Amino acid sequence: MKISALIICAIGATAVAPSSAFLSLINKANPSLSKYAEAQEDAMLKIHLDIGQVEMKDGKPLITGNRLGIDNLLLQLRGKESASPKHASLPGADGPNPQLSSGPKSLVVVNQGSYVDLAGTQHVNLEDGAWEMVWRSNARAGALICAFNLAEEVKRNDAAIPKGRFFLTFPLWTSESLQDLRDRKAKAEEKATEAIERHESEVRMMQETNNPLMKALHFRNACKAHEDLDYSGYRSYQKMPLERDMIHLEGNLHICSLGTIWTKKEGWFADHELLGSARAFQDDLAKVTGVADKKISNLHP
Numbered sequence: 001m002k003i004s005a006l007i008i009c010a011i012g013a014t015a016v017a018p019s020s021a022f023l024s025l026i027n028k029a030n031p032s033l034s035k036y037a038e039a040q041e042d043a044m045l046k047i048h049l050d051i052g053q054v055e056m057k058d059g060k061p062l063i064t065g066n067r068l069g070i071d072n073l074l075l076q077l078r079g080k081e082s083a084s085p086k087h088a089s090l091p092g093a094d095g096p097n098p099q100l101s102s103g104p105k106s107l108v109v110v111n112q113g114s115y116v117d118l119a120g121t122q123h124v125n126l127e128d129g130a131w132e133m134v135w136r137s138n139a140r141a142g143a144l145i146c147a148f149n150l151a152e153e154v155k156r157n158d159a160a161i162p163k164g165r166f167f168l169t170f171p172l173w174t175s176e177s178l179q180d181l182r183d184r185k186a187k188a189e190e191k192a193t194e195a196i197e198r199h200e201s202e203v204r205m206m207q208e209t210n211n212p213l214m215k216a217l218h219f220r221n222a223c224k225a226h227e228d229l230d231y232s233g234y235r236s237y238q239k240m241p242l243e244r245d246m247i248h249l250e251g252n253l254h255i256c257s258l259g260t261i262w263t264k265k266e267g268w269f270a271d272h273e274l275l276g277s278a279r280a281f282q283d284d285l286a287k288v289t290g291v292a293d294k295k296i297s298n299l300h301p
Contacts, residue, residue: 037102039251040079068159073113078106087130170259185237192234199225
């Protein structure tokens with residue numbers, strides 16, 4: 001009985017060891033992740049939030065039904081400063097694979113966003129802000145994620161951000177990886193276009209001929225063209241926002257100007273709920289600082 005147990009343990013050990021080694025191999029962060037995050041010292045992002053029922057089409061969030069727009073949210077990223085201990089938990093740094101995260105970084109809400117309802121202009125109250133970069137080794141893209149705690153639900157009609165934590169996520173690339181993906185997308189689209197034209201031509205010739213053998217041949221060629229279309233890879237590239245407006249960040253990085261707003265319940269494997277889309281605009285620190293100084297000078301004549 002003891003020998004059988006030892007054999008089972010040995011088999012289990014040999015089965016688990018390769019799996020653990022494989023997981024440790026793929027669960028490594030981009031070696032430049034810390035450098036990329038620290039380069040974002042004082043980066044300013046102006047954010048517009050579009051809240052409502054969300055449908056995903058070609059990898060892009062589309063807002064339907066009632067909508068809630070939150071404007072003039074201004075964020076300052078502090079790449080060299082860690083977030084406060086009470087920061088809103090982040091999906092990377094506080095999730096099941098924290099080694100893939102840059103760690104929680106300090107985020108300053110320079111200007112709280114505002115929206116308009118029947119009572120007039122209302123301001124949101126974002127607390128405990130933090131941000132991170134998440135980027136797996138050898139992956140062409142990473143993500144910039146901001147996390148907040150919302151003191152009270154923000155709602156207009158059916159469009160709402162519930163009380164509690166929520167996240168903003170923007171895709172992230174280096175200049176080289178972005179160009180590489182664009183080149184690959186162009187090649188995939190070229191192959192797809194050729195396959196579609198070949199498929200249409202073979203179907204047309206199959207319909208026009210009365211020869212049973214030629215019909216079978218054209219049918220076979222049409223099936224092959226359809227298979228080539230599937231294997232061109234163009235569908236996967238269609239979902240990547242590679243041609244959208246990009247914001248250039250320090251460290252030779254680019255983020256897509258269109259991101260997502262989402263939330264999840266507590267727990268590593270809780271379901272995600274998509275709340276809407278976020279559009280980012282790059283802002284100037286000097287301009288923002290000037291506005292702040294002017295406000296202060298008005299308070300102290």
